[in-house]
Amino acid sequence: MFPLLSIQNLGIGFRQEKKLTPALHNISFSVNRGETVAIVGESGSGKSVTSLAILQLLPVPPAEYTSGSILFSAQGEAGVDLLRLSEKEMQAVRGNQISMIFQEPMTSLNPLYTCGNQVMEAIMLHQAVSAAAAKQKTVELFEKVQLPEPAAMFSRFPHEISGGQKQRVMIAMAMSCEPLLLIADEPTTALDVTVQQNILRLIKALQAEKDIGVIFISHDLGLVAEIADRIIVMFRGEIVEQNTTQALFTNPRHPYTRALLECRPVLHAKEERLPVVGDFMEMNEDGSIIRKERQPGVAKSKAGNGLHKEQNSNAEIKAVPGKTEQEGTAYVHPLVEVQNLKVWFPSERKRRGTPRRYIKAVDDVSFNIYKGEMVGLVGESGCGKTTLGRSLLRLIDPTGGAVYFKKQNLLHLSPAQLRHMRKDFQIIFQDPYSSLNPRLTVGSAIQEAMYIHGLGGSNKGRRDWIINILEKVNLNADHYNRYPHEFSGGQRQRIGIARALALRPSFIVCDESVSALDVSVQAQVLNLLNDVKEAFGFAALFISHDLSVVRYISDRILVMYQGKIEETGVAEEVYNAPQSAYTKRLIAAIPRGIPPPGLL
Numbered sequence: 274m275f276p277l278l279s280i281q282n283l284g285i286g287f288r289q290e291k292k293l294t295p296a297l298h299n300i301s302f303s304v305n306r307g308e309t310v311a312i313v314g315e316s317g318s319g320k321s322v323t324s325l326a327i328l329q330l331l332p333v334p335p336a337e338y339t340s341g342s343i344l345f346s347a348q349g350e351a352g353v354d355l356l357r358l359s360e361k362e363m364q365a366v367r368g369n370q371i372s373m374i375f376q377e378p379m380t381s382l383n384p385l386y387t388c389g390n391q392v393m394e395a396i397m398l399h400q401a402v403s404a405a406a407a408k409q410k411t412v413e414l415f416e417k418v419q420l421p422e423p424a425a426m427f428s429r430f431p432h433e434i435s436g437g438q439k440q441r442v443m444i445a446m447a448m449s450c451e452p453l454l455l456i457a458d459e460p461t462t463a464l465d466v467t468v469q470q471n472i473l474r475l476i477k478a479l480q481a482e483k484d485i486g487v488i489f490i491s492h493d494l495g496l497v498a499e500i501a502d503r504i505i506v507m508f509r510g511e512i513v514e515q516n517t518t519q520a521l522f523t524n525p526r527h528p529y530t531r532a533l534l535e536c537r538p539v540l541h542a543k544e545e546r547l548p549v550v551g552d553f554m555e556m557n558e559d560g561s562i563i564r565k566e567r568q569p570g571v572a573k574s575k576a577g578n579g580l581h582k583e584q585n586s587n588a589e590i591k592a593v594p595g596k597t598e599q600e601g602t603a604y605v606h607p608l609v610e611v612q613n614l615k616v617w618f619p620s621e622r623k624r625r626g627t628p629r630r631y632i633k634a635v636d637d638v639s640f641n642i643y644k645g646e647m648v649g650l651v652g653e654s655g656c657g658k659t660t661l662g663r664s665l666l667r668l669i670d671p672t673g674g675a676v677y678f679k680k681q682n683l684l685h686l687s688p689a690q691l692r693h694m695r696k697d698f699q700i701i702f703q704d705p706y707s708s709l710n711p712r713l714t715v716g717s718a719i720q721e722a723m724y725i726h727g728l729g730g731s732n733k734g735r736r737d738w739i740i741n742i743l744e745k746v747n748l749n750a751d752h753y754n755r756y757p758h759e760f761s762g763g764q765r766q767r768i769g770i771a772r773a774l775a776l777r778p779s780f781i782v783c784d785e786s787v788s789a790l791d792v793s794v795q796a797q798v799l800n801l802l803n804d805v806k807e808a809f810g811f812a813a814l815f816i817s818h819d820l821s822v823v824r825y826i827s828d829r830i831l832v833m834y835q836g837k838i839e840e841t842g843v844a845e846e847v848y849n850a851p852q853s854a855y856t857k858r859l860i861a862a863i864p865r866g867i868p869p870p871g872l873l
Contacts, residue, residue, distance in 0.1 A: 275346040276303035277486040278327070278454055283341035285322060288334055296322050298511045299340060304454065309480065309487040311501035311518075313494050313533065315791040316762060318507040320490045321376075324456045327488075328371060329355060329363050345371070347453055369399040372447035374440070376459035381443060382431040388442045389415075389427030392449055399450045414445040418475055435654060440464065440472060448479055455480070458490045465653040465818040466862040473500050492791040494533045495864040498522060506530045528553040528564050536796040538825035539863055543845065546803075547796035547825075606680065607641035608812050609665065609780055614638045614674035616657070616664050634660040635671070636836035642780070642812050649827030649844065650816045651859065657836040658816050662782040665814065666698055667691055678780065696726040699773035703785035705765035709757040715743075716753035719772045726776060742771045745808065746801055763794035770801065774809060781813045788817060799826055820856075821863045824848040832856045 285297040297319050304310045312320045325331050327343055344352030347370055355366070375381040383391060389411050396407040408427070415423035418441040431439055440460060447455060457476060461469040477500055480487050491497050497504060498518060505515040506527065514527040525531045532553040541547055555563040616635040619628035634657040642648050650658045663669045665676055667683055676683045678698065683691065702708040710718055719739045720732075729735030740750045746767040757765060766786060773781050783802070787795045803826065806813065817823050823830055823844070830847040832840040832855065840853045851857045 274349045275344070275352055277306045277308075277346055278304040278488075279344040279346070279352060280323070280327075281342050281344065283323070283326065283343065284339035285326060285331070286337050286339055288337055293337060293339075295339075296336075296510050297326075300507075300510075300512050301341075302505055302512065302515060304486040304488060306453070306486050307480070307484045308503070309477075309489055309501050311489045311491060311497035311504045312507060313491055313497055313504060314507035315492055315793055317509070319510040320492075320507055321458055322510075323507075324373065324458050324488065324490055327355065327456065328367050328373060329358070329360075345454075365399075368395055368447075368452075369450045370452055371454045371456065372450070372452040373456040373458065374443050374447050374460045382439060384431055387428050387430055388434070388439075389429075392442065392446045395446050396449045410449070411445070414449055415442075417479075418442075418445045418448075419471070420445075440468075441475070444472070444475060444479070448483075451483060452485060454486045454488070456488045456490070459492070460489075461491075461496070466820070466859060466864075467653060469496070469864075470862040476500065492793075493537070493864065494522075494530075495537050495539065495792075499864060506533070532793060536793050537821070538796070538799065539821035541825065543825055547800050549796050549800070550793050605643055607677070608644045608646075608679065609642040609814075610675075610677040611638060611640050611665065612675040612677070614661070614664065614676060615672045616660050616669060617672040633836045635664060637674070638833075638836075638838055639674075640831055640838065640841065642814060644779070644812055645806070645810050646829070647806065647813050647815055647827050649823030649830040650814055650833060651818065651820050651823045651830060652833035652839075653818060653859075656833045658833050659784055661833070662700070662784050662814055662816050666695075666700060666782060668700070696722075696728070696776040697778050698780040698782075699776060699778040700782045700784060701766075701769045701773050701786045703788060705762070705769040706757060708769060709765065711757055714754050714756055715760075715768050715771075718757075718768075719775045722772065723775055728776065739771075739775060742775050745774070745805060746771045747797075761794075763790060763797060766790065766794075766798055767801065770798075770805065774805060774811075777809065779811055781811050783813055783815045785816055785818070787822060788819065795822070802826060819863070820848060820859050832859070 280303070281301050282299045283297055283301070284295070284299050286293040286295045300319070300323065302310065312323065314320050322331065326338075338356060343355040345355050345366070346352035355363070358366070382388070389408065392411040392414060393404070393407040396402065396410055397404065402410070412423050412427055415426050420426045420438060420441050426434070426438070434442070455476070460476070461472050464472065476487065476489070479485075489497060489500055494504070501518050503515065503517055504521050506513050506529065508529045514521065514525070514530050521530065522534070525534055529550065532548065532550040535548045536550070538547060553564070614635055615633070615637060617631040617633050619630070620632045621628070621630040623629050638661060640648070650661065652658045660669060664671045671684060678694070681694070683694070686694065713721070716736065716739055719742070720735050723729045723735045723738070729738050736753070740753060743749060743752055748764065748767055748771070752760075757768070760768065769786070787798050790798060799822070815823060815827055824847075827844045830842065830844045831838050832847065832853065834855045840847060840851065840856050847856065848860065851860055
């Protein structure tokens, strides 16, 4: 009996003018029916190139297949080499015998067609059924993937449903023709941990029902532990390790595998510095790996106990309320004070335009943030956390309440007064690429804000300060004149941090600033945020859907649910002894990186 899929010595490069840049180096692995094989690695490791090559979705040119074969065996017979099939023959395979779930469902779904019509199209393309039968099967698929109101969901457009629901539509489309092999390319990246857990369970259930093979691509070893039978670890276009899930977790052999396993915040105390790939290995000029002995984690400089102190001119110690209150201390006035904040959006209007009903994105929320404090805000998509963060900076105007910044109510400031104060509070966005102007160099983008606010004195003074900031975020002077497209995702996020720091703000909102990054790059950015917070002394609101990340970096945590603060407290207490059922559910959904008993 032959494997369902067998990749043998596959080599792929991309040609630009006369130069061929290798992307895959003689990789080999197989997938059997009923088996889940995970491919893990950082961006640029070759994971997605491998998956696209299976379905012949790489554009040729610039892609060139330099070696190897991809054998697909539908019935256990000697496999057919997919690389030798014509485009017409491949059309009969794609979406029919081999299906794919892409990372970003919004870009994979056509915004001009309803969700139901798009799944119907896939069914009618590969199966000889009527439109009525295809529609009935689509509704049944929507029910199977646990979409709410399956019949109503058929008529909804992609923009009318949540990210998790869009991903379920993509799963329904991928399963519509009952494929033998399902490729899931980062299907849960940037999704809430609870939605992520549901998607994993759904894929596993569909696999068990149909006995299909699954290739599950991810950058997170902790995540794939919950679904994979075998794991393949890729690094710079090569397979550096592959083994059963149990063997790989209990005895990882390659230093890169060990780095991916250890860099996740869920495994580390708040006082520890997160390990990164460089702690385990370095690269020679010829690309060979230098193994290193892992050094013990370096303690972070912050105490992380919820108590923040500062000295005034009289050397009197003041303390911010936290876990404890020391005798003889007085409370410092909050840097940011939020009182009964409301942000409502009209959901239904009367005939003359007067709102009849509202979506209460933020509903009567109150909390304080103190100087030098990192406060985590956690919750699922749609709970109102991004709306709350942006309303604090007046990027969204609140419906009611008050936001005091340095004792001034931002909601009462004129546009001119608000513009003057904006240099003192900044935001780091989730997607640094879309927040950077592709036509401006990094230096110009950062200098623009300094020029507007009259900082730096001269162009030379601003340039010197920007280069200093770039070096603080582990970039260098050479990056000053480069454009955003010339950087990796992690480097672009460092640029976003540098741009926020350039004005020396007192307060920064970090809006999902690490959620879409590789786990190793995420560790680097979290370490960086801790470093620059100590160096610059700003306070921050750190927004995320991942409680393990928020627990690691925050002094206090606010848990948000349906527009309200569900629970608040010192980070370790909320994480280790949650009081609300919702917080307990968020914590239970965090991937721990421990294979479930049934898998071992």
